[in-house]
């Protein structure tokens with residue numbers, strides 16, 4: 390199978406380290422001089438840029454967490470002047486406030502390069518018709534795949550997310566060979582293909598899926614159901630967007646583009662770096678990023694890492710399937726949701742937050758999202774129309790806060806699970822990890 | 823104005839029975855009731871002989887029970903009397919709900935909740951009806 394960039398992806402281990410050494414030195418120096426937030430942190434640790442000579446020194450550097458991005462919203466962590474920024478993306482935050490990331494021209498080039506590597510890994514090449522069914526906009530999915538596929542030389546179909554009927558029409562009429570979307574949406578597309586008996590009319594060969602955790606069973610089901618091969622693309626807007634890592638046709642873990650993003654696994658409690666094979670939190674350092682470079686960003690995703698060469702010929706580090714999260718974030722239909730966001734939204738409706746419970750399940754491979762709210766004295770009404778208005782208001786407020794429309798169920802007080810007196814806020818029945 | 827006992831009930835089997843049982847144990851007599859239902863829950867509205875005691879008994883039993891102001895209006899038990907009452911109230915007022923109450927010969931009782939309770943009460947009284 391083709392490899393997009395043999396000189397980088399199949400670099401001998403020693404060369405790779407030397408490249409990482411040089412890039413880390415440059416990164417620390419740039420952060421020290423251009424981002425006061427990092428300069429103060431490095432000074433507190435008594436580190437000057439000259440102290441960092443090799444990639445092994447990375448364990449001396451401070452971590453970055455999502456709150457750091459939020460606290461420095463919007464531009465506090467930018468390392469490039471605004472005259473050099475050519476694109477902004479945003480991701481939702483726990484308090485409703487987004488975190489913003491900026492890309493220089495070079496950052497966009499690197500992103501396109503990484504996505505082109507991923508698509509090539511999936512066997513996509515020039516002339517392939519790539520239907521980008523990720524959302525376009527502030528979310529990185531759509532545009533990330535779009536530019537990468539164009540860079541590769543594929544025919545891009547920028548249809549964006551949703552409108553399944555139209556997706557199917559184009560898929561058949563234009564002869565789509567590859568689709569990029571969330572795995573749960575692909576499952577939904579598959580059902581529609583089967584209902585409309587379109588299987589024989591399709592030229593679909595591969596799917597690039599990401600944006601949410603998914604099970605081995607779902608992967609198998611779609612692969613068998615459509616006779617296509619699925620690839621698991623990983624990324625997060627804080628680091629870049631999709632294309633940070635992806636599995637090759639060996640499907641033995643995902644290759645991290647570690648000439649650009651250095652990966653470590655840490656124990657989320659002690660923060661110690663863990664050896665290969667041990668499960669911990671994935672930490673990423675953006676070695677080449679200019680717009681908003683981050684040191685040791687804690688992704689909260691739990692996985693393990695290996696540096697063994699892969700049968701595909703690539704020598705980059707590989708991370709295993711995700712084993713869960715080290716925080717309480719839920720990913721519902723590809724959207725990141727924190728229980729604290731829901732709590733904040735409910736506080737807009739009632740003076741004191743009512744007891745609530747989030748129920749997430751997967752029915753026919755589609756995430757269901759329900760919120761049960763106890764009718765306390767604050768929310769009570771003897772009029773059904775008022776209670777119905779309340780349900781609608783809760784649903785709309787949450788839709789505005791997190792971009793997802795939950796089913797709202799009003800329940801009697803003291804009926805939701807409380808284990809040890811503490812409310813159980815989330816029931817996730819999906820068993821994704 | 824009278825006090826109605828309003829109870830939020832999830833659509834689960836046995837909930838009505840538990841309400842009746844709690845009121846029975848507390849020695850409370852149900853005079854009239856009405857149940858409004860949706861697919862997920864219901865709103866049970868009860869007229870009882872001791873609403874405060876009833877609310878306390880149900881709350882102690884884990885129910886979301888609250889007292890609501892309603893009007894009890896007695897209208898003649900004959901054809902056309904309801905229409906006359908509603909004509910009196912006109913179109914500017916919104917009737918939230920109403921259901922029959924006990925009969926006091928020659929009158930029939932109606933429980934009502936409307937959008938402007940003091941205005942409606944005054945107007946009905948002024949027209950000569952008995953209002954509780």
Ligand SMILES: [Zn+2]
Pocket residue numbers: 637638639644699700701702703
């Ligand atoms: Zn490989």
